[in-house]
Amino acid sequence: MTELQRRLPIGAEIVPDGVHFRVWAPAHRKVEVVLEGGVGQGSSVELESEEEGFFAGVASQARVGSLYRFRLDQGENLHPDPASRFQPDGPHGPSRVVDPSRYRWSDGDWPGILREGHVIYEMHLGTYTREGSWRAAAEQLQELKDLGITLVEVMPVADFPGRFGWGYDGVNHFAPSRLYGEPDDMRSFVDQAHRLGLGVLLDVVYNHFGPEGNYLAQFSQYYYAEEEGEWGKAMNFDGRRSRPVREFFAANAGYWIDEFHLDGLRFDATHAIHDDSPVHVLGEITEMARAASGKRSILLVAENENQDARCLRPKESGGFGMDAVWNDDFHHSAYVALTGYHDAYYSEYFGTPQELISTAKWGYLYQGQFYFWQGKRRGSPTIGVSPSCFINYIQNHDQIGNSAWGMRIDRLTNPAALRTMTALLMLSPQTPMIFQGQEFSASSPFLYFADLSQEISQAVHSGRIEYLKQFTNIDAPEIIDSIDKPYEVETFEQSRLHLKERERHAKTYALYRDLIRLRREDPVFSRAYACHVEGAVLGTNAFLLRYFLEGDQRLLLINLGRELHLVPIPEPMLAPPEGCNWEILWTSEKLEFGGSGTPKLDTEKFWRIQGNAAVVLIPVRQGEEP
Numbered sequence: 001m002t003e004l005q006r007r008l009p010i011g012a013e014i015v016p017d018g019v020h021f022r023v024w025a026p027a028h029r030k031v032e033v034v035l036e037g038g039v040g041q042g043s044s045v046e047l048e049s050e051e052e053g054f055f056a057g058v059a060s061q062a063r064v065g066s067l068y069r070f071r072l073d074q075g076e077n078l079h080p081d082p083a084s085r086f087q088p089d090g091p092h093g094p095s096r097v098v099d100p101s102r103y104r105w106s107d108g109d110w111p112g113i114l115r116e117g118h119v120i121y122e123m124h125l126g127t128y129t130r131e132g133s134w135r136a137a138a139e140q141l142q143e144l145k146d147l148g149i150t151l152v153e154v155m156p157v158a159d160f161p162g163r164f165g166w167g168y169d170g171v172n173h174f175a176p177s178r179l180y181g182e183p184d185d186m187r188s189f190v191d192q193a194h195r196l197g198l199g200v201l202l203d204v205v206y207n208h209f210g211p212e213g214n215y216l217a218q219f220s221q222y223y224y225a226e227e228e229g230e231w232g233k234a235m236n237f238d239g240r241r242s243r244p245v246r247e248f249f250a251a252n253a254g255y256w257i258d259e260f261h262l263d264g265l266r267f268d269a270t271h272a273i274h275d276d277s278p279v280h281v282l283g284e285i286t287e288m289a290r291a292a293s294g295k296r297s298i299l300l301v302a303e304n305e306n307q308d309a310r311c312l313r314p315k316e317s318g319g320f321g322m323d324a325v326w327n328d329d330f331h332h333s334a335y336v337a338l339t340g341y342h343d344a345y346y347s348e349y350f351g352t353p354q355e356l357i358s359t360a361k362w363g364y365l366y367q368g369q370f371y372f373w374q375g376k377r378r379g380s381p382t383i384g385v386s387p388s389c390f391i392n393y394i395q396n397h398d399q400i401g402n403s404a405w406g407m408r409i410d411r412l413t414n415p416a417a418l419r420t421m422t423a424l425l426m427l428s429p430q431t432p433m434i435f436q437g438q439e440f441s442a443s444s445p446f447l448y449f450a451d452l453s454q455e456i457s458q459a460v461h462s463g464r465i466e467y468l469k470q471f472t473n474i475d476a477p478e479i480i481d482s483i484d485k486p487y488e489v490e491t492f493e494q495s496r497l498h499l500k501e502r503e504r505h506a507k508t509y510a511l512y513r514d515l516i517r518l519r520r521e522d523p524v525f526s527r528a529y530a531c532h533v534e535g536a537v538l539g540t541n542a543f544l545l546r547y548f549l550e551g552d553q554r555l556l557l558i559n560l561g562r563e564l565h566l567v568p569i570p571e572p573m574l575a576p577p578e579g580c581n582w583e584i585l586w587t588s589e590k591l592e593f594g595g596s597g598t599p600k601l602d603t604e605k606f607w608r609i610q611g612n613a614a615v616v617l618i619p620v621r622q623g624e625e626p
Helices: 134-138 141-147 183-196 243-260 281-293 328-339 344-348 353-362 397-401 415-427 454-468 477-481 489-494 506-521 525-530
Strands: 011-015 018-024 031-037 044-046 054-059 067-072 120-123 151-154 172-176 199-204 224-229 232-235 264-267 299-302 324-326 369-371 376-378 390-392 431-435 532-537 542-549 552-559 564-566 580-587 607-609 613-621
Touching (some): 134 183, 141 506, 172 243, 183 199, 243 264, 281 299, 328 344, 328 353, 328 390, 353 532, 353 542, 415 506, 525 542
Parallel strands (some): 199 264, 264 299, 324 390, 390 431
Antiparallel strands (some): 011 018, 018 054, 031 044, 369 376, 532 542, 542 552, 552 613, 564 607, 580 613
């Protein structure tokens, strides 16, 4: 059996004469695979030593479903496979042999996804449904399709210890968490999504491993760099013996794309992945992901706090080879505009009309200016970058969960203003993303939860309190005492959605459904990423965006304050095209959305800019019906 015959460089794979195991353990002289369940239980096979510290061999007694662990240098302790495909009893238990070819896919004609034209839905498997499983979530895919969602982004599922967690402390990067079902349940979820025309992205964490249940160091200390990262030991991507570490993560990206038919990956905190190699490891990872996709097109997305332009550059140009980036600048400016909050990192934003115009035109607001909160310059120029490369949001798991009480933004602002900002999110040239429950004003918070050992749980809670103290209103004993503890099951239970609220909060749901329809069906908004967009400030809280596309135009009026009467009106962007009048195409103040109606805007005496409202105008030839 040779390495070239394997699908992946590490892990357990079915072969005609049993199961082939391969593991990297350069600190050891002897590695045995010990079978713990089913056929061959209690037997062991010594693996052969290979170059660079790998050990490999076939266990003829092993089969699909066999449980196994590794013994290192005749030690008493047995350890799960670092590349385990499934951990039925969690990270501390044995690994299970999985055969991915047993699943019968029905998506052979699925072409993959392109970057443009999406509305993304961020989902946490454990809280999206009451059951918290792949199967239960799959039953809701038709509802998401009917809403107009095109792409589901699933928060990390790499296995982690305990009964619940966000997923960002995963320790088994090749093993879908047993909390949500079997690996084939995940495959079935993706398969069902493709049958409905939905794409699926998976959030992956390559900047660190979780603090509990991680046995990598038992196999090799070379997995880790000498320096500490933001969340513990940084990964060794450019030091001594780093090649197998780089291979581990590149293989992982390809594994998710190949064996689970995923339509792309969202890479968490890429700014925390340090690599001074000639070719950055993220470039290798994205290259492997694309190779694994074959003829299917995929979407690769970066979260990058530094707003580094390398994310969107190809590997050959020193970049990371990704297609899109999360845009915190839009969120922060929108949050300040809606809430008036101006503390911690929000202190770098004013939430002004000009900021929001600039996000529509340029994506990032910080493109190299000094960022006082961090004490350094932040961002890169975006000239020539398509607006579709920027993923905008007014809620996501981080921004809700990293507040003190996990409150959603509808609890922090007025409904009319939020409808207005939602319209801006959905009709901007950038790619919009919503967080689960946002579409129906979910009453449940989204708190930070993690079920770890008692000692680690206390440390996590203390660290979280210190993080939250950057917000000055938090730094008081009575406030700190009120913050939910991440390790308590009630914290997790509070965060579960109540999907029946789609009916109870039907007006919010109608707003999202109609905005997504408008974005999808309108000939201008459906190609907003290709439009020439101009903007103008109309008042302290009001502005406009005008879209130009191949002779067609749209005018979007946004007012997050009181009603304005513009007299005089020295603003050319308000003037309709020659021979046309403006007619209302859409308004956030429709009764079915919970609004109170929209009066005539362009009167003989003044332009009325309705307060706390978004209005879309379409040019209509004089004498013609709109």
